[in-house]
Amino acid sequence: MSEKAEFYIVRKRAVPDVLRGVVKANQLLASGKARTVNEAVEIAGISRSSYYKFKDDIEEFHDSMDGMTVTISCEINDETGLLARLLGIISGCGANILTIHQSIPISGVADLSISLQIRDNTEDISQMIRKIEALSGVRRIRIMGRDRTQ
Secondary structure (H helix, E strand, O other), X not given: OOOOOOOOOOOHHHOOHHHHHHHHHHHHHHHOOOOOHHHHHHHHOOOHXXXXXXXXXXXXXXXXXXXXXXXXXXXXXOOOOHHHHHHHHHHHOOOEEEEEEEOOOEOOEEEEEEEEEOOOOOOOXXXXXXXXXXXXXXXXXXXXXXXXXX
């Protein structure tokens, strides 16, 4: 039985300009160099509709994540124990949790931002993200930024 691929590794030159623009817009927003989506897409040279269509579907690939700080953003339901289960997945994957920021839930939904230190023994980040996505009560997850800590 073969599994269908959820991800592809593609050379940068094969990625259409619009998708590279989405990556650039995400980087501008994550770094604070652009304060709004309008500002980011204007700098990146893409349309807002293209950005919103692909914003959660493309990330840069780094062959070695060791020594990286990764920030993820989630929308989670206000459910007892959900945050503990989510943090358990991160810990179980070997990432070191550096910061956690959670908003007060509004209409039963909270925004959550977690910065993680990736170590040489940390499980594959994409697998960790899939495990978090699979949690009941996690509405959305996205990698917001990466930074080399070494």
